[in-house]
Amino acid sequence: xxxxxxxxxxxxxxxxxxxxxxxxxxxxxxxxxLGQGATPEAVNAIREQLGLNQNAVxxxxxxxxxxxxxxxxxPLSQALFAGNFGTTAVGTDVTTVVDQIIPRLxxxxxxxxxxxxxxxxxxxxxxxxxxxxxxxxFDKSMNVTTLSAxxxxxxxxxxxxxxxxxxxxxxxxxxxxxxxxMEFSERLTRTMLPALTLTLAVTAQMMRMTRAAIINLLASPxxxxxxxxxxxxxxxxxxxxxxxxxxxxxxxxxxNLAFLVTGVVVVEVVFVYPxxxxxxxxxxxxxxxxxxxACCLIFAAVYILLNLTADILSIISNPRLRxxx
Amino acid sequence: MSEPLLKIRNxxxxxxxxxxxNPIINGVDLDLNRGEVVGLIGESGAGKSTIGLASMGFxxxxxxxxxxxxxxxxxxxxxxxxADKRALLGKRIAYxxxxxxxxxxxxxxxxxxxxxxxxxHSVSSKAxxxxxxxxxxxxxxxxxxxxxxxxxxxxxxxxxxxxxxxxMAMACRPDLIIFDEPTTALxxxxxxxxxxxxxxxxxxxxxxxxxxxxxxxxxxxxxxxIKVLLKGDEVEESDTRTMLSAPKEEYTKxxxxxxxxxxxxxxxxxxxxxxxxSVKTVTAAYGTTDVLHDVSFDIHxxxxxxxxxxxxxxxxxxxxxxxxxxxxxxxHIEFDGMQLPLDYRRRDKxxxxxxxxxxxxxxxxxxxxxxxxxxxxxPVEFYLRLKGKEKRAKVDALLAxxxxxxxxxxxxxxxxxxxxxxxxxxxxxxxAAEPKFIICDEVTSALDQLxxxxxLKLLAKLQxxxxxxxxxxxxxxxxxxxISDEVVVMKDGKVxxxxxxxxxxxxxxxxxxxxxxxxxxxMDPDWLDDLLKERGVDNIGDxxxxxx
Numbered sequence: 001x002x003x004x005x006x007x008x009x010x011x012x013x014x015x016x017x018x019x020x021x022x023x024x025x026x027x028x029x030x031x032x033x034l035g036q037g038a039t040p041e042a043v044n045a046i047r048e049q050l051g052l053n054q055n056a057v058x059x060x061x062x063x064x065x066x067x068x069x070x071x072x073x074x075p076l077s078q079a080l081f082a083g084n085f086g087t088t089a090v091g092t093d094v095t096t097v098v099d100q101i102i103p104r105l106x107x108x109x110x111x112x113x114x115x116x117x118x119x120x121x122x123x124x125x126x127x128x129x130x131x132x133x134x135x136x137x138f139d140k141s142m143n144v145t146t147l148s149a150x151x152x153x154x155x156x157x158x159x160x161x162x163x164x165x166x167x168x169x170x171x172x173x174x175x176x177x178x179x180x181x182m183e184f185s186e187r188l189t190r191t192m193l194p195a196l197t198l199t200l201a202v203t204a205q206m207m208r209m210t211r212a213a214i215i216n217l218l219a220s221p222x223x224x225x226x227x228x229x230x231x232x233x234x235x236x237x238x239x240x241x242x243x244x245x246x247x248x249x250x251x252x253x254x255x256n257l258a259f260l261v262t263g264v265v266v267v268e269v270v271f272v273y274p275x276x277x278x279x280x281x282x283x284x285x286x287x288x289x290x291x292x293x294a295c296c297l298i299f300a301a302v303y304i305l306l307n308l309t310a311d312i313l314s315i316i317s318n319p320r321l322r323x324x325x
Numbered sequence: 326m327s328e329p330l331l332k333i334r335n336x337x338x339x340x341x342x343x344x345x346x347n348p349i350i351n352g353v354d355l356d357l358n359r360g361e362v363v364g365l366i367g368e369s370g371a372g373k374s375t376i377g378l379a380s381m382g383f384x385x386x387x388x389x390x391x392x393x394x395x396x397x398x399x400x401x402x403x404x405x406x407x408a409d410k411r412a413l414l415g416k417r418i419a420y421x422x423x424x425x426x427x428x429x430x431x432x433x434x435x436x437x438x439x440x441x442x443x444x445x446h447s448v449s450s451k452a453x454x455x456x457x458x459x460x461x462x463x464x465x466x467x468x469x470x471x472x473x474x475x476x477x478x479x480x481x482x483x484x485x486x487x488x489x490x491x492x493m494a495m496a497c498r499p500d501l502i503i504f505d506e507p508t509t510a511l512x513x514x515x516x517x518x519x520x521x522x523x524x525x526x527x528x529x530x531x532x533x534x535x536x537x538x539x540x541x542x543x544x545x546x547x548x549x550x551i552k553v554l555l556k557g558d559e560v561e562e563s564d565t566r567t568m569l570s571a572p573k574e575e576y577t578k579x580x581x582x583x584x585x586x587x588x589x590x591x592x593x594x595x596x597x598x599x600x601x602x603s604v605k606t607v608t609a610a611y612g613t614t615d616v617l618h619d620v621s622f623d624i625h626x627x628x629x630x631x632x633x634x635x636x637x638x639x640x641x642x643x644x645x646x647x648x649x650x651x652x653x654x655x656x657h658i659e660f661d662g663m664q665l666p667l668d669y670r671r672r673d674k675x676x677x678x679x680x681x682x683x684x685x686x687x688x689x690x691x692x693x694x695x696x697x698x699x700x701x702x703x704p705v706e707f708y709l710r711l712k713g714k715e716k717r718a719k720v721d722a723l724l725a726x727x728x729x730x731x732x733x734x735x736x737x738x739x740x741x742x743x744x745x746x747x748x749x750x751x752x753x754x755x756x757a758a759e760p761k762f763i764i765c766d767e768v769t770s771a772l773d774q775l776x777x778x779x780x781l782k783l784l785a786k787l788q789x790x791x792x793x794x795x796x797x798x799x800x801x802x803x804x805x806x807x808i809s810d811e812v813v814v815m816k817d818g819k820v821x822x823x824x825x826x827x828x829x830x831x832x833x834x835x836x837x838x839x840x841x842x843x844x845x846x847x848m849d850p851d852w853l854d855d856l857l858k859e860r861g862v863d864n865i866g867d868x869x870x871x872x873x
Binding site: 219221222224225226227228229230231232239240243244319320323 | 378381383385386410411412413414415416419420422424427428429430431432433441442445446476477479480
């Protein structure tokens with residue numbers, strides 16, 4: 001309960017930071033849309049129409065109040081069309097920020113889900129295996145491989161994957177343009193390349209944390225005891241070390257899952273994947289502030305939510321906290 | 326005579342430090358017959374545990390067996406494959422570790438850990454093994470044997486865990502059990518219960534055992550024969566009674582002699598004198614639970630008050646109240662007749678300076694990144710405002726006082742010191758503030774007997790020279806006998822008895838003091854038997870009498 005409250009407070013603070021940061025961006029929607037030759041009068045007219053000339057505090061609170069109600073406003077781009085052509089009838093068609101974001105968010109969550117479904121089991125299994133065969137050639141080669149993957153920029157990995165899996169051996173399509181109503185298997189195939197790229201980006205950290213957390217415990221007396229009971233090395237690690245190493249592993253998994261949602265910008269752009277990251281980039285380009293703010297807020301909420309979940313799972317994984325004396 | 330169960334021949338073991346291999350065990354031999362118990366004794370670093378583990382064919386990381394053989398029932402564990410060793414470990418050779426609390430996996434219930442061995446070694450099914458586990462718990466006189474196995478380790482007390490671990494070692498009915506200091510971490514009263522349980526069950530199943538301890542009186546109760554080790558070499562070996570009555574080697578005799586240190590009695594306190602420290606009707610709580618109830622006692626100038634009791638009796642909490650780390654809920658602390666602010670943050674520098682502390686774990690109480698000179702220099706600068714040459718001179722003087730050569734030790738790091746030397750640094754750091762009163766919290770518990778005796782003698786000398794008053798927290802009655810003038814016995818946060826030492830060690834006692842006193846093992850091999858007879862077996866365990 002306390003954690004939940006703390007999470008909400010964090011979200012509130014983040015919302016202020018987002019608002020201030022976004023408003024500190026040079027230029028505004030009016031200037032961006034009218035171009036360099038715009039007369040000050042025209043710029044002012046648009047600003048007035050969109051309420052951009054009100055003071056920042058007023059705008060913040062009206063935005064916050066809306067956000068709490070689930071109304072994140074109307075994208076400026078939509079509002080502009082309505083205003084410019086004087087066709088108020090179009091108003092019924094004007095999509096809100098929420099309408100615009102929801103399908104994109106779903107796509108991003110789908111991509112994150114697929115990546116997580118591949119990377120988390122892979123990372124934990126590799127972590128256990130590298131801990132079991134620590135300091136062997138297998139361990140070292142796994143470490144080198146995953147570290148090189150995490151050290152290379154994502155777009156580089158993305159293009160390498162496109163080269164090998166789409167161009168040289170056309171296994172997966174290089175463009176991930178999914179749309180609603182697509183068959184699940186088709187969707188999955190098209191999502192595969194960005195998902196693999198993300199997997200390579202996040203596996204290393206989770207694997208290394210799993211390995212380190214387990215190895216850290218190997219010197220503890222209860223592991224020695226387990227070995228002296230004549231248990232197999234695999235059983236010692238999976239049954240005796242892993243349950244006690246869960247807390248740090250869960251935390252790192254949560255951080256990486258959050259990255260899967262919020263850090264996808266580059267990958268989505270490379271693969272033309274219609275997710276929230278691409279929407280975010282496009283909106284920044286045209287200074288569509290309500291959308292940018294909404295995206296930021298969603299990213300922050302995902303981070304906080306996942307960390308909260310990680311905290312709760314860590315508590316559940318610890319019998320000392322689960323069963324007090 | 327038939328072939329011994331375990332035959333260790335010319336065992337050499339090396340440990341690696343700084344990229345070179347240094348000998349730990351130098352050619353030790355050991356024979357153990359079925360059903361026989363051998364006691365391995367020696368100070369820390371003597372290689373007792375290393376031999377114990379090696380007799381299971383096991384070495385810790387960074388340690389290797391370089392030569393020799395460990396033949397268990399015809400199998401040489403040094404050359405056996407890992408799989409062959411695993412087939413024996415847990416099934417025919419079992420291990421009971423020093424700290425059961427650390428050696429039970431916190432993530433699993435006791436019974437799941439108990440049945441793991443039998444199930445993995447295909448000795449019995451989980452259900453059979455569970456039933457057997459409950460039976461073993463009953464025989465080891467654990468309370469609620471039916472239910473206790475289904476708890477997690479943190480829900481069970483230390484003494485009970487130690488018995489549960491013995492039960493776990495028994496799960497496959499092994500031929501040999503290695504007991505590695507199984508009672509060292511326990512209170513004396515608990516220790517007796519565990520010792521009696523271990524001995525009973527080893528006798529019942531005719532199990533051979535290697536019993537490792539640094540406590541001579543304990544080994545006297547448990548072992549048929551004793552082997553004394555010093556720095557990886559065997560000093561001597563003989564049957565228990567011979568060893569106790571007629572030790573041959575000088576080193577063994579010196580071990581025996583340690584217990585005889587006792588400082589001469591001091592004249593009693595002049596009535597009406599103002600005590601240095603006076604604890605007045607202190608009641609203190611952690612959160613909302615009271616852990617100290619109405620505790621009062623005085624500590625007079627130049628005297629040592631020993632505060633005795635089992636773990637959880639409130640000894641250290643009392644110290645925390647005196648130092649102001651835990652402000653009492655009711656009552657207060659007086660220093661030289663003046664009332665001290667309850668919270669240390671509201672005491673002035675002079676008040677803080679007067680009371681210093683020395684801790685049990687010198688290892689963790691010293692900053693590993695600071696040299697000895699810096700560690701001692703810090704309070705010198707803070708309390709005495711000395712700088713530069715004067716500070717250096719003061720630190721040197723302090724080092725000389727604790728009998729460490731200043732030029733040699735000034736620039737060393739704590740990791741370059743032995744346990745006893747670290748404790749001396751702890752003493753010097755406390756002395757640096759030039760206090761009148763020092764709280765010694767179990768300062769010798771983590772040390773070997775010879776080293777501990779050195780520390781006690783040093784503290785006694787400093788007291789005579791500087792007129793210090795000590796509050797000496799300990800659970801070891803031998804230490805109390807050695808150093809104290811007055812004794813305060815605590816139980817469950819209350820003072821149950823207090824008075825002059827001479828009175829305390831003479832009847833009549835409070836029943837609890839009596840229990841404490843009679844629980845201290847004596848060097849007589851019949852002591853445990855006699856005691857058990859005297860108390861009646863029922864009194865020892867807190868559960869039903871052995872039903873078998």
